[in-house]
Ligand code: TXA
């Protein structure tokens with residue numbers, strides 16, 4: 001597949017591709033998405049193909065106004081209502097029982113659909129101009145780190161998708177929190193920008209998905225967020241090894257007691273979360289073979305950081 005990829009800042013121009021049944025990469029406050037008309041199966045199929053995404057891994061449907069939720073679901077549960085009221089628009093995705101209009105391809109055969117209303121105004125203007133909700137996974141080749149800039153998208157998809165919508169800078173750099181509200185009490189399937197603690201403030205019973213339980217989020221079983229370089233947790237044993245390795249980079253909150261050719265010390269856990277994918281991609285571009293990553297506490301945004309690091313490190 002070889003097409004001309006245009007990069008545009010016009011939401012109208014980008015929306016015209018969606019209306020023609022094409023795919024468009026677009027920014028959100030979390031990461032870039034690769035979108036298509038959620039009601040057009042042929043268009044949605046193109047997303048799976050170009051990403052190399054497994055067909056049993058469902059997509060998130062993006063909306064520009066809360067009233068579009070009704071186009072997608074049977075009913076809005078009490079817990080979903082609370083999350084929507086507090087966090088929509090924003091970096092959280094709710095899962096609800098789908099209606100018959102949502103194609104099975106979008107939900108990978110599940111009877112539930114994931115819905116998100118981005119807080120980036122530019123994204124919502126784009127979706128509005130499309131005239132339909134937009135099914136979109138993160139805009140990266142399956143298994144790779146998510147794209148945080150339009151250049152990342154271009155690296156993965158140049159010549160393979162017709163349009164990249166270039167917009168304001170991505171704010172968070174880590175994907176949305178995914179909450180299954182089709183069950184009671186709701187289950188946090190993917191930690192993200194909105195923390196478990198924030199959710200528990202409005203729904204105290206909410207629980208974190210149990211690793212050993214039956215896989216609830218199909219995406220959980222796949223390789224994820226992995227750069228070409230090997231990702232290794234920084235600890236006392238590997239300290240010596242890493243220090244004299246010219247091909248190693250380091251990212252964390254604290255300065256390591258070893259020298260690296262490339263080091264990123266993050267100012268806060270939030271900064272760590274938003275720097276991670278860009279750092280991974282930068283290291284690949286610069287030819288690093290190993291990336292040492294510092295562990296953080298699994299609280300607040302730390303839960304999302306550790307979720308991504310565990311997956312990135314699990315590949316090897
Ligand atoms: O921030 C984000 O969420 C970004 C931007 C573009 O919105 N999107 C994103 O999409 O990260 P993706 O496809 O990379 O991750 C969506 C996750 C996957 O783990 C998928 O398995 C899960 O959500 N998911 C989607 N629909 C689901 C459903 N009906 N039931 C359970 N899990 C679902």
Ligand code: MG
Pocket residue numbers: 137138146
């Ligand atoms: Mg993804």
